[in-house]
Amino acid sequence: MPQQTYLVLLCLALLTLLALLRRGMMGEPAAALSEEEKAEWQKTWKLATSTLALSEDESVFVQSVEVGKPNLPMPAVLLEGVRYSLTGMNPMAKRADDEFNRRANLELQAVLQSMHPRPISILPSSAEDDDWKEEGFTVQFPLEGPHHEKELDEIMVATGRRFQQAAIYKYRRAVDSTQLLQWVLPCSPSLAAVASETSVAVVSPF
Numbered sequence: 001m002p003q004q005t006y007l008v009l010l011c012l013a014l015l016t017l018l019a020l021l022r023r024g025m026m027g028e029p030a031a032a033l034s035e036e037e038k039a040e041w042q043k044t045w046k047l048a049t050s051t052l053a054l055s056e057d058e059s060v061f062v063q064s065v066e067v068g069k070p071n072l073p074m075p076a077v078l079l080e081g082v083r084y085s086l087t088g089m090n091p092m093a094k095r096a097d098d099e100f101n102r103r104a105n106l107e108l109q110a111v112l113q114s115m116h117p118r119p120i121s122i123l124p125s126s127a128e129d130d131d132w133k134e135e136g137f138t139v140q141f142p143l144e145g146p147h148h149e150k151e152l153d154e155i156m157v158a159t160g161r162r163f164q165q166a167a168i169y170k171y172r173r174a175v176d177s178t179q180l181l182q183w184v185l186p187c188s189p190s191l192a193a194v195a196s197e198t199s200v201a202v203v204s205p206f
Contacts, residue, residue: 035193038194039193041193042184042193042195045167045184046064046196047066047067047129048129049061049127050063050125050127050169050182050200051127052085052171053124053125053138054075055123059123059124060072060202061204062171062182062201062202063201064182064198064199064200064201065198065199065201068201069203071202071203071204072201072203074180074201074202078171078180079173079178079180080140081120081140081143082140082141082143082152082170082171082172083140083141083171084138084139084141084152084168084169084171085125085127085169086137086160086165086168087104087105087134087135087163087165088101088105088106089101089104089134089135091163091165092164092166105135108137108163109122109137111162112137112139112159115159117145117147119139119141120140120141121139121140122137122138123140125137125138127169138171149172153170156168156185157185157186157187160185165187166187166191167184167185167187167191167194167195168184169183169184169185170182170183170184170185171183171200174199180200181197181199182197182198183195183196183197184196184197
């Protein structure tokens, strides 16, 4: 093979590899979602039931007030600081096998334990809707810390993107209120339509 042809093929191969790496690192979906799919994803994320741990041994179920009636008191501890819930399971909402999900969550846990800034706590959590359930972790940061809330948003969204997640959850007390707010933060600009904000209530277990 002539040297010039070899160099051309090598350059093309390197460009292809770079494109694949960039797509993997950015966590972009392989194909664009339709408007109908985006609307369905937004509804699923916004209205899912989530567990938030109060400690290693105690957790509560929370759900949007649009579908869940508050029938249990809101624990005061959930109104402290800002929390982010995320998982390493099922990249881009595509079901993966159990072994992949187990390893992904172990890797996510290691990333959270070594991240900067360091969270106040890292506790198990989950989110579910009908027959779909994902386990993961909720991390808490102080609102009065050296890092602004927007900066924390960016750090945690980048972590979700690293694990090719469509979005992550954020929880914080509403300003001048005792309500707990839930945000869905997309991990990709192409999924901005799945973003949402709602008040959540503590509900009884199923």
